[in-house]
Amino acid sequence: MKIAVLVKQVPDPNAIRYDRRLGDLVPGTPQATNEYDLYAVEAALRLKEQLGTGEVVVASVGPARETLNRCLAMGADRAVAIEGPSLPGDSLVTATVLAAWLRREAPDLIWAGQETSDAGTGNVGPQVAALLDIPLVSNVVGWEYRDGVLTLEREIEDGHQFQQVRPPALLCALSALDEPRLPTLRGIMEARRKPSDRISPADLGVSDDELAPVVSWEGLFVEEESATGVVLQDVDPDQAVEQLIAFLQERRLI
């Protein structure tokens, strides 16, 4: 089975600092692999391991050398970086470029992260599925593959839902899936010898018109936070204790 995984390099959520004067992130903010995407890669690798054969190809739109290297070191077989001056654009541009690449690759299954930690639209997976006209299963927290059918566990608002789908399909991963493996040193060494391509939208036959964004960014700002307290008055002491404990637990202070 050929499995494609869509990944993105994002500003490291643990190292983000905002520059008010620039109205943007501090230049040189460290980059990281989008967390959900790592769960998607892990799921793809496990499926390949279960089948004992196949290929895992990772692709990214926009600069993502470190992220693609990491995926190769985790065990992916091949990496493709799709780069161009107009990339990354909005989510539809990204999805259009990815769909063009996926039409060429014709994978049996596509994994993606549910959303990215930078833009956070959660659009790309569904848009790609729509453009390719294949089934989409989002919010995936568990999977099982048997006899050509995937049984998927989805997280929904008030519980979990199970769906079955026969590939090809696009699956969006959440972090309740198996924890992504760390690359081993052997994996890092082997990744150097694996194929890694860099292509442009033009190579995929994507026209300039298709690369024109429909969404424009006005800027980045940080919402002012004001501290709010909770005052418990005229409450039974036992209840007050329970409420205080709940308050602290909610904020992960205890």
Add this chain to the structure above:
Amino acid sequence: MDFELTPEQIQVRDMVREFAQREVAPHIRDWDAKGEYHPEVFRKMGELGILGLPIPERYGGGGFDYVSLALACEELEAVDTFLRVVISVHVGLNSLTLLQWGTEEQKQRWLVPQARGEKLATFALTEPGAGSDAGNIQTRAVRDGDSYVLNGEKMWISLANTADHFLVFATLDPSQKHRGLAAFMLERGMEGLTTGSIHGKLGIRAGDTGWISMQNVRVPAENMIGEPGEGFKIAMSAIDQGRFTVAAGACGLIRACLEASIKYCHERQAFGQEIGRFQLVQQMIAKMVKGYETSRLLVFRAAELKNRGIRNTRETSLAKWVACDAAFEAANDAVQIHGAYGFSNEYPVERYLRNSRGAVIYEGTREIHQVLQAEYALGYRVDRPLRCPQPPAQAFEEQEARA
């Protein structure tokens, strides 16, 4: 000079950082407070390949260079010193010494399983009555047929209770002092070999530090590393590697102090502003930055020499002295910046201070390094070629082979 890390070096750094953050950081305060030792962490390090990082692939290692080794040590000690200590003894003092001095048969027998992380190894030179004065060790090795019989005690041995393999130094002739030493590989389970723990340590409380006792331990002659009388040279070249990992780890400890202090400087208010605004606090932050950057440059210079297989005793000693002193100062200042909170284990800086102190003593005391540097400068000390020079890193070996 190229100050850019390669993509592989970045990947090694990031992987080791994630491992330490994921597996150890959430627990270390508790482990340290209880003095708990968790050897299962080493199994995971072995699975990831960290325990064989600079060993060539043909001996089961990762084949990475010494800059990568330094980055790994930095990331490990940024979380806790006990993690870096494992690299110092297993990789630096033992495995790299086998790589340099061992016969092909000895490498296949001990180095390969060590590099794969299947066996843990340590180094036993220090004794209750001999630390810096290594030529004066009292452990005796007496030839008896096709084996040697070892008797003696070793002290302050990291991984004493965990290691499977021990690189032990003993004297064949005490009257010969350092010229009478020999090195032997001992294995756990040999009759007469016992180990125990040392408790009540100031720092590295999550680590295994102990003693080794040898009572009539019969060691086959083929377990001798190098030749009779070569033990001191082997020990010193081992220490060149161990010191390097200690220096690189110290950079991680300084960085941890700096990061904790910067965070606290932004959080803590005094006299109506964050304490980072006060110049005397800034002075301490600036000293940490200076210590981190200068130490790192010295470590990377030593790494480059090691990569090329060039003798680096002087440069490694300088890196170790500067980095460990800077780490101790950084930890001391980090406690000061944290004020009374720095005095409790609510914050990690008191652990950093306790952990930083040992490295000013082990792997050459601060005083030994000052003497070394002065003697080099004065021309009293010259490094002569070794029978078995330190081999270059795998990538540089390959480069040389191509040239």
